[in-house]
Amino acid sequence: MTPPLIGEDPDADLLRRIARGDAAAARAMVGAKLPRLLALATRMLGDAAAAEDIAQEAMLRVWSQAPRWKPGKAKFDTWLHRVALNLCHDRLRRSRREVLVDEVPDQADNDPLPDAVLLTAGTGERVAAALQVLPLRQREAVVLQYYQELSNMEAAEVMEVSVEALESLLSRARRRLRLLLADDGHDA
Amino acid sequence: MTPDRLAQILAAYGAQPERWPEDERAAALALLEADDTHRRNEEALDRALDRFAVPHPDAVLVGRSLAGFAASTSLLRRWWFAPLLAGAGALGMATGALILALTPMDRRAGWGDEHMTIFSAPAEIEETTL
Numbered sequence: 001m002t003p004p005l006i007g008e009d010p011d012a013d014l015l016r017r018i019a020r021g022d023a024a025a026a027r028a029m030v031g032a033k034l035p036r037l038l039a040l041a042t043r044m045l046g047d048a049a050a051a052e053d054i055a056q057e058a059m060l061r062v063w064s065q066a067p068r069w070k071p072g073k074a075k076f077d078t079w080l081h082r083v084a085l086n087l088c089h090d091r092l093r094r095s096r097r098e099v100l101v102d103e104v105p106d107q108a109d110n111d112p113l114p115d116a117v118l119l120t121a122g123t124g125e126r127v128a129a130a131l132q133v134l135p136l137r138q139r140e141a142v143v144l145q146y147y148q149e150l151s152n153m154e155a156a157e158v159m160e161v162s163v164e165a166l167e168s169l170l171s172r173a174r175r176r177l178r179l180l181l182a183d184d185g186h187d188a
Numbered sequence: 189m190t191p192d193r194l195a196q197i198l199a200a201y202g203a204q205p206e207r208w209p210e211d212e213r214a215a216a217l218a219l220l221e222a223d224d225t226h227r228r229n230e231e232a233l234d235r236a237l238d239r240f241a242v243p244h245p246d247a248v249l250v251g252r253s254l255a256g257f258a259a260s261t262s263l264l265r266r267w268w269f270a271p272l273l274a275g276a277g278a279l280g281m282a283t284g285a286l287i288l289a290l291t292p293m294d295r296r297a298g299w300g301d302e303h304m305t306i307f308s309a310p311a312e313i314e315e316t317t318l
Binding site for chain 1 (some may be wrong): 200210232237244253258
């Protein structure tokens with residue numbers, strides 16, 4: 001595998017090889033991206049089966065995009081996160097569980113906890129349920145910046161907002177999560 | 189770096205400095221040495237968030253994803269095959285046009301009769317079915 005040139009997209013070499021039909025490059029791409037896509041979709045949707053569908057669909061987009069990928073525009077990983085988020089939006093829109101705007105005002109932080117949070121037992125499950133309670137844009141901000149470990153500028157680019165707007169979404173999300181998770185003696 | 193800005197950074201990005209904006213990290217850490225109460229509060233939430241782990245993709249999902257790659261590399265979808273096919277088609281058409289242009293008109297007269305079999309078939313079928 002050719003090491004990336006300074007300033008070159010780290011995925012550029014894999015994409016070139018995939019465009020030539022290189023199966024080893026495809027396996028390397030799956031190894032690198034599929035776990036991150038699955039993690040993103042699982043945390044966005046709170047539904048393991050739906051998340052697998054999203055991750056698989058996003059990988060299909062990788063295969064079709066590779067021959068057309070133009071280095072020098074957005075980073076490939078940023079593009080792929082946006083694709084995965086859009087697929088999550090479509091899924092949520094179809095299931096009519098969400099609205100796509102951050103409509104919930106800050107004072108809603110003091111609302112009673114939803115049953116989904118109160119009834120789940122394990123800590124991981126409680127966090128998963130608490131994430132699903134967040135307004136969609138707040139959830140996206142936490143998933144991209146905290147869990148996917150994108151930089152603030154990358155997360156803002158994926159969400160197509162300013163860094164200041166991202167920080168505001170993150171602050172509100174974390175404040176609400178702290179309230180949701182502190183209820184039963186949890187250390188949040 | 190002001191205490192207010194430090195509080196904003198902690199509230200947005202959590203307690204781990206590697207998640208903070210790179211250009212503000214050093215100043216924020218310096219200020220934290222004086223008072224890290226905010227940071228301790230955010231550490232607790234970070235620990236809670238870390239408990240939501242997602243399993244790695246299983247072999248079935250990996251296989252399904254790679255099957256998509258295999259399908260995308262079938263001959264007709266390879267990037268080099270479409271231009272090759274188009275080139276071969278253009279070459280065939282050009283050759284046909286060249287032969288036509290170089291053949292004298294009187295030698296073309298019989299072509300229709302010699303090659304009528306294909307084109308007359310529908311008429312024959314029509315006749316037999318009527």
